[in-house]
Amino acid sequence: NAGVTQTPKFQVLKTGQSMTLQCAQDMNHEYMSWYRQDPGMGLRLIHYSVGAGITDQGEVPNGYNVSRSTTEDFPLRLLSAAPSQTSVYFCASSYGQVPSYEQYFGPGTRLTVT
Amino acid sequence: AQSVTQLGSHVSVSEGALVLLRCNYSSSVPPYLFWYVQYPNQGLQLLLKYTTGATLVKGINGFEAEFKKSETSFHLTKPSAHMSDAAEYFCAVREYSSASKIIFGSGTRLSIRP
Numbered sequence: 140n141a142g143v144t145q146t147p148k149f150q151v152l153k154t155g156q157s158m159t160l161q162c163a164q165d166m167n168h169e170y171m172s173w174y175r176q177d178p179g180m181g182l183r184l185i186h187y188s189v190g191a192g193i194t195d196q197g198e199v200p201n202g203y204n205v206s207r208s209t210t211e212d213f214p215l216r217l218l219s220a221a222p223s224q225t226s227v228y229f230c231a232s233s234y235g236q237v238p239s240y241e242q243y244f245g246p247g248t249r250l251t252v253t
Numbered sequence: 254a255q256s257v258t259q260l261g262s263h264v265s266v267s268e269g270a271l272v273l274l275r276c277n278y279s280s281s282v283p284p285y286l287f288w289y290v291q292y293p294n295q296g297l298q299l300l301l302k303y304t305t306g307a308t309l310v311k312g313i314n315g316f317e318a319e320f321k322k323s324e325t326s327f328h329l330t331k332p333s334a335h336m337s338d339a340a341e342y343f344c345a346v347r348e349y350s351s352a353s354k355i356i357f358g359s360g361t362r363l364s365i366r367p
Contacts, residue, residue: 143296170353179262181343181357182297189353197354229296238347238355239285239304244296 141165145230145245152220152252160215160248162230170233171213172197172242173205175226182229188213189236220252255280255348257358265364272316272331274361276344279325285347286327287355288318292340300342303327314338339365 146161164171172187174197184197188207202224204216213232217224227249231242260275278284285304289297301312308320314337318329327344341362348354 172355174357179359181257181259181359183357184354187353195353198356231297237353241299241302242297242355244298246296247294 143230143232143243143245145228145248147248148246150248150250152217152250154220154222154252156220157216157218158220160217160228160230160250162213162215162245163211164213164230164232164243165211166232166234166243167210168232168234168243169210169236170238170242171207172231172233172238173203173213173215174229174231175199175224176229176247177226185215185228217250222252224250225252226250255284255346255356257344257346257356259342259344259358259361261361262359263362263364265366266334267366268336269333272329272334272338272363274329274342274344274363276318276327276329276358277325278327278344278346280346283322286318286320287345287347288312288316288327288329289343289345289357290340291343291360297343300329334363334365336365336367339363 143164169190173185174182186205188194230245233242287302288300303320311317344358
């Protein structure tokens with residue numbers, strides 16, 4: 140049981156490049172989410188999903204796309220990277236369709252955009 | 254929208270001393286409240302949560318928190334700090350208007366002095 144896995148651990152992008160951050164969970168959780176963590180700002184919700192084929196926006200969705208074709212995977216796409224997207228990104232999953240229960244977090248992806 | 258305020262971005266205590274990390278939330282209805290801990294270079298893990306029922310909640314590693322509706326607070330305490338408690342702590346609330354969103358506070362870094 141690997142829990143929540145994220146790849147890559149580190150990434151450096153140039154402004155305007157695109158990339159996909161991968162997230163997978165093996166706990167059959169319906170709820171999955173993406174957060175970004177910036178110093179002094181805690182975690183801010185980017186997008187979330189309550190099941191395969193269902194996604195919605197969080198607090199800071201601009202510049203990011205998501206899809207959920209399977210229960211296990213929830214990739215986050217940066218369409219045209221900007222320096223403001225330099226951050227640490229965390230994926231999380233939770234039992235049920237609402238996060239009333241514990242969210243399990245991945246180890247994070249540290250992204251730098253130059 | 255609901256919000257979470259953590260008073261003090263950095264708290265330092267001596268080993269063996271009381272730990273008190275403060276969290277206040279804004280909500281017009283009883284919320285779901287969480288405390289998460291993040292050790293260096295790791296994802297977050299759940300310390301404890303309040304949903305309904307008993308207002309004093311016990312979590313892992315000797316931590317506990319008390320939900321006080323009249324004060325809209327959910328402060329985290331531990332009677333005796335240990336060096337291994339050094340970490341960043343996040344208070345979070347499940348948003349009532351959209352039960353699918355968890356809102357995090359900005360975090361409090363706890364340092365333990367020998």
